[in-house]
Each structure stands twice: as C-alpha cells, then as structure tokens.
Amino acid sequence: MKFWRAIAVAALIAAAPVVLAGEIPPEMRRSGYSFMGPETRAMQDDDASNPGMLFVLDGQALWTKKSGSADKACVDCHGDARSSMKGVAVRYPAFDKTQGRPVTLDQRINLCRADHQQAKPLAYESRDLLALSAFVAHQSRGVPIAAGDDPQLRPFVELGRDLFNQREGQLNLACTNCHDDNFDRRLAGAPVTQGQPTGYPLYRLEWQTLGSLERRLRSCMTGVRAQAYDYGAPELVALELYLMSRARGLPIETPAVRP
C-alpha cells in the first residue's frame, strides 16, 4: 500500500508544471510590468508622466558635458548615443578583459571615466551615475536582453545561479523560493513577480527616485534579514549577471516605473 502511495506522490510531482523544478521557460517569462496595476502601467507608458524620463534628460545633458582632466565628454568618443549605445545595455554585466571579471553598466561608466576622462568615479546610486546609466540603457528600449552569452562569463553566471538558489538570512529564504516558485501569488498584498530585471535603473514609487538593480537586490536581502552585499561586490555583480541571463529575450523598458 505504502509502495503505491509513493508512486502516486511521485506521479503528482512529475505532472506538476516544470516551472516548479527550476528556471522559468522563455515563453513564460514576464516583466514586472505585467504584475502592476493599470495606473502604474499608464505612468510608465507615457514619457511625459514617467518620472524616470527626468533622469534620462539629465543623462542626456551629462553625455555631452566635458569632465575630468582629459577634458572629454562621453560624446567625444562615443558620438550620438542613439546609434552608438543602442543594444549596449542588453548585454551588461559584460566581461572586462583587463579586470578579468564581469562589470555592470555603472562600473563600465566609472571605468570609462577613469581610463578616458581621467575623472573621479561617480558614487553608486548618485544622481549623475543613475542618470548616465538610465540614458545609456534607455537607448536599448525594446531590444531583447542578451546578457551572459560570452563563454568567459560562464563561471560568474554559475556563481550567480548558486547565490540565487542559496537560502540566507533569518527568514532563511532564497531568491528562487519567491521568484521561481511563487510568482503570481501575493506577499502581504503585493504581487510576487518573477524578478526579471527589464527596466533598470528604474523609478520606484516607494523610493521616490531612480534606483539600480543592486539597490533592489540589497533591499530584498534586507527583507529576508540577511546582511546585504556592498555595492559593486562580486557577489552582487554575479547575481545581476545571472538575473540578466535568466531574463534573456525580454525587452528592455528603461526607465521602468515600479510600485
């Protein structure tokens, strides 16, 4: 009798949707946009009401502003961002040969500032850095995410996946417990999303400002009462890289609006 019950249980588990077993299949991947209410969607859809566009405008001004002792602006090397930066953000974090590790778009901007402009790095989450990365990522709006293809990135994607599946904090939860297993359900009234990073840096109404994916990840870690990694920590970059490769195929929405 016990034997048959075990088989029945095994059959039930096998019949459950594959999403429970691991990664979300491409056709089931959904942007956080689809989990939002109609008012927040309308806010994102209209560039005249999307507060993230204010940062994109600031970024546009910074793009042509000379900075650092080399007295160069982004535009002096990269030209018109509308063509040169289209499709760039979709493959970040990308592998940097001199660093021997993946770098995020924010880190790339600061590397560019150090190497080519001889300027001081911009602080993480500072208005100027967010504005520049929002402006660059905005050029890729509508372009499908294609990060993590580089074979050199494989060990870092693996590290990110391990961190995504690793339980942590006093609540002892892993990212996967909510964002793979329980999306479309609710956590204290708020919808649990798939955690697809399609619109970063994005305007969060809760934050009242634009914020990076790292800020979002850190607040999730605080939420499960874990010690959050520092900005720019290799673990955060690896997580970011894994999330971007997990969102492959979804179009970029930068600057997105989220509740």
Add this chain to the structure above:
Amino acid sequence: MAALINVPTKAKRGEIIEIRTLTSHIMETGFRHAAAGDLVPRDIITSFTCRYNGSEVFRADLFPAIAANPYLSFFTVAKESGKFEFEWIGDNGYASTASASITVE
C-alpha cells in the same frame, strides 16, 4: 532642473486642452531623520504657476506631503496661439522655469 511638459502643439479655438507637467525635485518633507538622528531640513517646491501669453491660468500651492518629482495636470481653453510659461518656486531660493508653445487655428 529637468522638466517634462506636455502641451498639445495644435488646438482648435475654444477647445479644452490638457496640460501636463512633471519636474525634478526631491520634495524632502522636513519630518525625516537621518541615520545620526538629526532632522533633514525641509526642501520642497512651494508654488507652481502657469501663464498663457502672460496671464495666469493656473496656480497651485505644494506641501510636504506631495511626492518627489511633482506631476501636475490641469485644463485650460485654447484661445490664441502663443506661449505657456511654467514656474516652480521652492525652499532655499529654488526657482525653475519652462515653456511650451501652441498654435490655435
């Protein structure tokens, strides 16, 4: 500061048009404390005005409970071609302006 203004570029005479404005501002309430315990001083926009060819058509007072990057939308009647001028005034001598033009047929 950056501002996003949405005014229809063309309108019929007598038509009711919607004007939408969004501007950058932190709107710090003055009620919050920093990590060290000291009060973060208030820094908000206190007043907004819209002039249509020089005459005021809309004015609003803003208060600490209004969210960062205030978004205001209002209606007016398209009377003649010309210019809309917008002005935001706030704490610490903050002043910001923007303008948009309209053609009335």
